[in-house]
Amino acid sequence: MDNQDMKKKAAGEKAAEFVKDGMVVGLGSGSTMYWAIKKLGDLVKEGISIKGIPSSVRTADWAKEFGVPLTDFSEVQRIDLAIDGADEIDPAFGCIKGGGGSLLREKIVDAAADQFIVVADDSKLVSVLGQFPLPVEVVPFGYEVVKEQIAGLGCEPVLRMKGDQPFITDNQNVILDCSFLEIKDPQKLHDQLKSLIGVVETGLFIHMADIVVAGRSTGVEILKKRKVTKNEAARKND
Numbered sequence: 111m112d113n114q115d116m117k118k119k120a121a122g123e124k125a126a127e128f129v130k131d132g133m134v135v136g137l138g139s140g141s142t143m144y145w146a147i148k149k150l151g152d153l154v155k156e157g158i159s160i161k162g163i164p165s166s167v168r169t170a171d172w173a174k175e176f177g178v179p180l181t182d183f184s185e186v187q188r189i190d191l192a193i194d195g196a197d198e199i200d201p202a203f204g205c206i207k208g209g210g211g212s213l214l215r216e217k218i219v220d221a222a223a224d225q226f227i228v229v230a231d232d233s234k235l236v237s238v239l240g241q242f243p244l245p246v247e248v249v250p251f252g253y254e255v256v257k258e259q260i261a262g263l264g265c266e267p268v269l270r271m272k273g274d275q276p277f278i279t280d281n282q283n284v285i286l287d288c289s290f291l292e293i294k295d296p297q298k299l300h301d302q303l304k305s306l307i308g309v310v311e312t313g314l315f316i317h318m319a320d321i322v323v324a325g326r327s328t329g330v331e332i333l334k335k336r337k338v339t340k341n342e343a344a345r346k347n348d
């Protein structure tokens with residue numbers, strides 16, 4: 111296991127400790143979540159009673175493998191705590207997500223939670239979002255039109271591929287990966303993208319996360335939300 115994987119493992123296991131007996135838990139996606147789900151399986155074996163709502167088919171498979179009981183939104187419409195990975199996290203806990211292609215279900219799950227914990231290794235902590243290409247989930251019909259429209263917002267969208275075929279999400283959509291490099295106003299960009307007909311969801315998770323559990327070489331750091339100062343806000347808008 112390399113250093114980054116060790117940080118992911120430590121962060122994932124730490125985040126699982128926030129889960130308490132009786133909770134409905136939103137289970138995010140990605141390799142860091144693998145460790146959180148595995149740890150939750152251990153906690154279930156030790157006797158806590160929880161139910162998980164998975165945000166992807168892969169996550170559901172891991173939960174089954176590790177013995178985490180699952181439920182779905184037909185049974186419960188409220189989640190006590192969601193834990194999910196991220197591709198980038200800014201100082202206000204704004205995130206880019208969707209590197210694994212599960213952004214729509216992740217956002218539904220994370221938004222339904224009373225508390226949302228983001229779990230990641232420290233390479234994901236950035237000062238400004240945008241170096242990681244922003245995933246935008248789009249319906250397949252006419253995605254070429256949407257691609258052109260997104261290009262007009264200042265990036266070159268790339269249709270995500272799996273081998274020589276377009277990558278298809280769990281919801282049967284495609285993903286456009288959009289390299290904006292520096293997203294100065296994530297909320298504005300999210301709103302612009304969502305206004306395009308054919309866009310299902312964006313990977314911008316703004317004003318959602320409450321806590322970041324970050325795996326560092328020195329150990330796991332728990333970051334709690336703090337207010338962005340006026341100076342920081344002004345610098346961002348320069």
Ligand SMILES: O=C(CO)[C@H](O)[C@H](O)COP(=O)(O)O
Nearest residue numbers: 140141142195208209210212
């Ligand atoms: O958003 C995601 C999947 O859609 C993942 O949470 C994100 O890509 C982080 O993954 P990893 O923990 O493997 O770095």
